[in-house]
Amino acid sequence: MASAPRHRLRFGRDRRLRASREFSRLKSDGQRWVQGCLILNWALSTRPTGSRLGVVTGRRIGPSVVRSRARRLLREAFRRNQHRITGSVDLVLVARPSIAPRTADAVERDYLLALKRVGLLREAVTETPTA
RNA sequence: UUGGAAGAGCGGGUGAUCGCUCGGGGCGUGAGCCUCGGGAGGAAAGUCCGAACUCCACAGGGCGCGAUGCUGAGGAAACCGGUUGCACCGGACGAAAGUUCGGGAACGCCGGCAUGACCGCAGGCGCUUCGGGUGAAAGCCCGUUGCGACAGACAGUGCCACAGAAAACAAACCGCCGGCGGUCGCAAGGCCGCAGGUCAGGGUGAAAAGGCGGGGUAAGAGCCCACCGCCCGCAUUGCGAAAUGCGGGGCACGGAAAACCUCAUCGGGAGCAAGGCCAAAUAGGGGACCCUGGACGGCCCGUCCAUGCCGGCGAAAGCUGGCGGGUCCCGGGUAUCGGCUGCUGAGACAAAUGAUCGCCGCGUUCCGAAAGGGACGAACAGAACUCGGCUUACAGCUCUUCCAAGACC
Secondary structure, three states, X not given: OXXXXXXXXXXXXXXXXXXXXXXXXXXXXXXXXEXXXXXXXXXXXXXXXXXXXXXXXXXXXXXXXXXXXHHHHHHHHHHHOHHHEOOOEEEEEEEOHHXXXXXXXXXXXXXXXXXXXXXXXXXXXXXXXXX
């Protein structure tokens, strides 16, 4: 019955980082962890409305179609697991070139492992809800 | 049927769950929620050409720079105007399906409508393949195949590797020819040497300085002649590229114009990070330099226009100070990838168009006698103002035409 009161997995504009200075702030002042095909930059946020995400896909990971796919996969990993983050955090996911051949499942595993290593992952009751 | 070439088209479908984005409608004090609808490509790519749109600049001439280059007649979209009036919205009628009226403006149609290193069509010229005709041959003619960014290499400057004696005001290696000297020989003549003549022959080369036949000559040579080719001029025909004819020239003319260049035609510049509006303002601090500047944004020329106001000195010309003006630098202000717009029947601005799963279809392969089942795979690639052309990338599939091979009748 764990899925009955399930939170919505929305990802609207208020859940994204949109200002350039916020990206710069996280890059200079935030914490940093490298895991597999991604780099995690994060900092605790004072906003009460929930964690926010920004995605960086540089030109060196491939042509436009590869960059778009990487951005969507990273965004999807955040969206599906947004309620498992402890507290309110601003985080930036930077794609690395090795993301290109990976499946969505593999990207999500790297993402969750990175969150776990930096202590942002809530180990709670939703560990294995259904499957 | 298989394979190949050319051309054209397609570039998986469908459903569920969770999401994104834009617009319409509804609910909510609000955050927001619900619902309906739209949401990547044939190349969205490269940015090679052009158009549209926007701003800036703009009396004239010359130089320079860039683009184009056989001829003729055609062919586009965005955009603008007109017409029609789809989606959608509103009103009326109706039980409903729907009908009708108004708004709306896409696709389409007509016109504005041009240009190209674009697309085919028709033609000219040059080279080329094959066949035929003619001729002693060279060549010429007819048909045919393919190719040509196809103005000029007798306006000029420069370049042409290697080989070769010589490579563009040509050239003498071998050979050929006569003369002189020596030598041998009875002689004809042979051999050696010297200074010459010569380009018919050999050899090198992508190319050897018109071809071929005859005359001529010591040998030769357009040295002379016929034919052919080439160049120049004129005439005729054709819209034209050109063709044909006549006359003249003994030939002076190799390649490359994608080395420079010459000729002809055309050409303002920058681009949606264009441009407009908003905030704060009839705001505005400091320093340096200048006072002739503009037309001129590459350079030059002549020409034209304006060259202000106040004060001091001076008879005036002029000098000088201030106001003012110009250029550059620093500072202040602060939203700094600022907001709105441009901007869309996809329309964002850290940038949506997605993720997962199921079924069907397609291809390869495996198991199976078959029915069927399993595994794997599915290209190139992602809009940012719009449009047309070009180029490049692309798994697989479909259609048309042609070619080759095979099978059957």
